[in-house]
Amino acid sequence: MSDILEKLTVCVERGKANKVSPYPPDLKGQDGADELTAEAIKKGISPDDILQKALVVGMSNIGQKFSEGKAFVPEMLMSAKAMKAAMVHLKPFFTSGEVKQKGTVVLGTIQGDLHDIGKNLVAMMVEGAGWKVIDLGVDVGFDKIEQILKDNPGTIVGLSALLTTTMVNMKTVVEKVKAMNPDNIVMIGGAPVTQDYCDEIGADFYSSDPQGAIDYLNGIAS
Numbered sequence: 001m002s003d004i005l006e007k008l009t010v011c012v013e014r015g016k017a018n019k020v021s022p023y024p025p026d027l028k029g030q031d032g033a034d035e036l037t038a039e040a041i042k043k044g045i046s047p048d049d050i051l052q053k054a055l056v057v058g059m060s061n062i063g064q065k066f067s068e069g070k071a072f073v074p075e076m077l078m079s080a081k082a083m084k085a086a087m088v089h090l091k092p093f094f095t096s097g098e099v100k101q102k103g104t105v106v107l108g109t110i111q112g113d114l115h116d117i118g119k120n121l122v123a124m125m126v127e128g129a130g131w132k133v134i135d136l137g138v139d140v141g142f143d144k145i146e147q148i149l150k151d152n153p154g155t156i157v158g159l160s161a162l163l164t165t166t167m168v169n170m171k172t173v174v175e176k177v178k179a180m181n182p183d184n185i186v187m188i189g190g191a192p193v194t195q196d197y198c199d200e201i202g203a204d205f206y207s208s209d210p211q212g213a214i215d216y217l218n219g220i221a222s
């Protein structure tokens with residue numbers, strides 16, 4: 001099991017999306033994240049292990065290299081491509097939860113930020129836990145959320161941020177969402193976000209992972 005997960009980690013870190021992808025040249029002709037994820041599932045490795053022990057590790061490795069000046073934006077982009085190729089196979093597992101919907105969650109990556117992999121994972125897993133998810137995509141400000149809240153009162157807002165420079169935009173959204181109705185709930189997450197930041201901006205809930213969000217949401221629903 002560890003062999004295939006290690007290969008998968010390398011594929012995400014090096015940005016090898018699938019077998020036909022010519023990038024990176026030294027891995028030409030070899031299986032990529034697409035094929036290896038399919039194989040791992042076939043072998044009975046749990047989708048959660050595939051995600052946590054391979055895909056997330058690969059992303060973290062490329063992020064580390066970027067921090068050290070050993071990798072650049074194009075490489076991160078290729079890693080994101082590989083991660084997305086893998087996630088296609090995981091989606092059915094994460095979204096095959098209960099059919100009855102417990103409520104609605106509107107999700108988006110905050111204004112100025114284009115990172116969507118973490119947000120997409122939260123969307124998949126929250127949906128799988130039985131919630132209706134409205135995914136607004138990336139670069140989301142209050143304007144996009146406002147209409148959803150008007151049309152679907154009681155909708156819970158989930159915001160993701162990966163950039164310290166633009167995570168400050170979460171504060172504005174929280175303020176405006178609360179000004180609309182103080183009972184509106186906002187949960188936040190993303191690598192640079194912390195519980196302290198959540199408290200500081202008056203958001204209702206922070207979690208470092210999707211499961212925390214699911215536990216919180218299920219607590220609200222029950």
Ligand code: B12
Pocket residue numbers: 056059060061062063064066067073074076077079080112113114115116117118119121122158159160161162163164165187188189190191192206207208209210212213
């Ligand atoms: C892939 C990547 C990119 C890709 C994004 C592709 C995409 N479609 O998402 C591209 C190449 C486009 C990119 C661009 C940039 N990036 Co970038 N990127 C990354 C990288 C390597 C991985 C991010 C990722 O997907 N992680 C994996 C996911 C699964 O983790 P996650 O997002 O944290 O999500 C998890 C949790 O946080 C949580 N979660 C997430 N959201 C939410 C929401 C809620 C409500 C909850 C409860 C939980 C939750 O659940 C998720 C699953 O566990 C990170 C490095 C890193 N290690 O994070 C840098 C990183 C985030 N990028 C960085 C930078 C600097 C940039 C650029 C500014 C580079 C540049 N000079 O242009 C641009 C910014 C573009 C923009 N305006 O957004 C920096 C940010 C530094 C900082 N302190 O702000 C990082 C940290 C790299 C580094 N080490 O310096 N990037």
